[in-house]
Amino acid sequence: MQSKNLSSKRAIAPGSLRRVHHIAFNVKDLQASRHFYGEILGLHELQGEEVPSTLRELVASGKVSNFITPDGTVIDLFYEPDLSPPDRDPTRPFTRANHLAFDIDPSLFDEAVEVLRSRDVPIDHGPVTRPTGRGIYVYDPDGFIVEIRCNAV
Template identity: 70%
Template sequence: MLSSSQSVNCILVPGDLRKVHHIALNVKDMQASRHFYGNILGLHELTGDEVPATLVELVATGKVANFITPDGTILDLFGTPDLTPPDPDPERNFTRAYHLAFDIDPLSFDRAVAVIRENQIAIAYGPVTRPTGRGVYFYDPDGFMVEIRCDPM
């Protein structure tokens, strides 16, 4: 810890951080989560040569699955079969992360809500319309909140 008399010579300045590289989530049921993020949300699962070299063995043994979002951010799912949140009620926040939000074209928003409902995914809140756009909040298989949102038309 620096004292108030010490100066910091090495700081990050705007532009040093370029983008979010990846988001890692612990998941209880890997198959359910792969289905949710791959088949329901339509994210591309990395396979074969697409898998980062550092994760090939973990992917091969089924302990990790990697997806890529449309903007290139990697979503890593780490299988944690013994995972249990401090509270089984997903309405009670049990981590510092609140939700993961995906942007969608406004013309596709209603179709996304229909897909969520057709797959009997619990909607936490919404759909809502705000000055900033529309959004719907729902839970992944582990109770982590996901949002699909769009800008106003």
């Protein structure tokens, strides 16, 4: 079998993704998860104006909670009460992660979208424009959602 030369195709330029912007987890028990991240791990729960404007309605309705790590990474907890792991045995691996989001400079966002399209990366949805910025949601090879997003300019 001949290996493909992946480096000859366009790629998002190394160093363009600046940091992990946020990690979103689906949680079955939002109150228990809020207790774990806030009371046990000691992370700050975003409140009021700290909550991203696109999530305020979900936070107010009890469907999302947001925490911030000391390095500025936001952890979003999405309440999914009917979600069950594939196996009740907690030692068997499964994921409740919703998506991983990378931040990119706004001037590089459109180019990143074109790279993803040119490489036939499956797109879940987007690009979307929100008051807080722009994003595109794609699938990695295992079907995990990865968001490339930028702040509003």
